Amino acid sequence: MTVERIALRESQLLIEDGIAQFSHQRPAARNALSAALRLDYPQMLDRVESDPNIRALVITGEGGSFCAGGDLKSMRERHTSANPQDRAPDGMRRRLLGMHAWMERLHSLEVPVVAAVDGAAMGAGFSIALVADFILASSRAVFCMSFAKIGLVPDLGAFYLLPRAVGLPMAKELALTARRVDAHEGQRLGFVHAVHEPEALLAEAMRFARRFVAGPRESAGLTKRLMNQSFETPFRALAEMEAQAQGIASTTPYHLAAVAGFLDGKPSMFDWDRNQA
Structure with missing residues (x-):
């Protein structure tokens, strides 16, 4: 440690x-x-x-x-x-x-x-x-x-x-x-x-x-940035930002490992309800 x-x-x-x-x-x-x-x-x-x-x-x-x-x-x-x-x-x-x-x-x-x-x-x-x-x-x-x-x-x-x-x-x-x-x-x-x-x-x-340590850092950051702008951003602009963010998130090592793990029957790396210790 x-x-x-x-x-x-x-x-x-x-x-x-x-x-x-x-x-x-x-x-x-x-x-x-x-x-x-x-x-x-x-x-x-x-x-x-x-x-x-x-x-x-x-x-x-x-x-x-x-x-x-x-x-x-x-x-x-x-x-x-x-x-x-x-x-x-x-x-x-x-x-x-x-x-x-x-x-x-x-x-x-x-x-x-x-x-x-x-x-x-x-x-x-x-x-x-x-x-x-x-x-x-x-x-x-x-x-x-x-x-x-x-x-x-x-x-x-x-x-x-x-x-x-x-x-x-x-x-x-x-x-x-x-x-x-x-x-x-x-x-x-x-x-x-x-x-x-x-x-x-x-x-x-x-x-x-x-409990956030096991979570996806890249998607968490992207989610925060978009949520912080949701009240003052028009729907169309926010939808465009959402699409761009998803394009980034979908290519991260975390996402690729999470999909592969799910298909192999492994427990999710990030499970808020399970990771309460």
């Missing part, structure tokens, strides 16, 4: 048995999204994207919080900075565009992404959870589009991600009221996949992610 542990600025990347685990490591600040933590995301993505042996990514937070959103101390420092550029609207715009660049990469990552949410997923932390393909939450997890509480608009892709997760009317309610949603309500609304006790959450998230 090979384990690779990479200490980043304010996070840690652990790679083991085909699963990458990225953990926010600012527990004293409830893993608020500092400038250093924001810089860790593209570095993590560089490593994950470059390794075809990684079959799933789990994102989590240390110390009972997933991510409490933007770092308010940093915001106050910018507001009181002697440098006019720090306070300028264009400064905020550029910072956010920089974050959007790695959020788009995370959204398009061609392996399943699992968010293991314990405790707070507030503001931008909620957006990071929503960009995952699956959210597994602890029974004490709390989600909140908290931006209105400090006079801001939702960010980090929330205007794209939230309506697709819960529908437009509910997205408006959550954004305009900034009310808190617990794990069980999140499950009823459809954006939480499963709820576990806090002490079991990470193990369950890793077990869930491990």
Whole structure:
């Protein structure tokens, strides 16, 4: 068993048995999204994207919080900075565009992404959870589009991600009221996949992610890319993209081996219902 542990600025990347685990490591600040933590995301993505042996990514937070959103101390420092550029609207715009660049990469990552949410997923932390393909939450997890509480608009892709997760009317309610949603309500609304006790959450998230290891990496990536574009792409264009993707998938070694195995009476290499260990 090979384990690779990479200490980043304010996070840690652990790679083991085909699963990458990225953990926010600012527990004293409830893993608020500092400038250093924001810089860790593209570095993590560089490593994950470059390794075809990684079959799933789990994102989590240390110390009972997933991510409490933007770092308010940093915001106050910018507001009181002697440098006019720090306070300028264009400064905020550029910072956010920089974050959007790695959020788009995370959204398009061609392996399943699992968010293991314990405790707070507030503001931008909620957006990071929503960009995952699956959210597994602890029974004490709390989600909140908290931006209105400090006079801001939702960010980090929330205007794209939230309506697709819960529908437009509910997205408006959550954004305009900034009310808190617990794990069980999140499950009823459809954006939480499963709820576990806090002490079991990470193990369950890793077990869930491990079930993808035997799966077809190429077709999983193609499926994600097409699904991510399904709401804004016309039928004809999406059908053309589907045909092209199927042309690629049908020539992969995985597909050829799977067909041959089926015809020879062998068990499927990827069986979600069977591979629950």
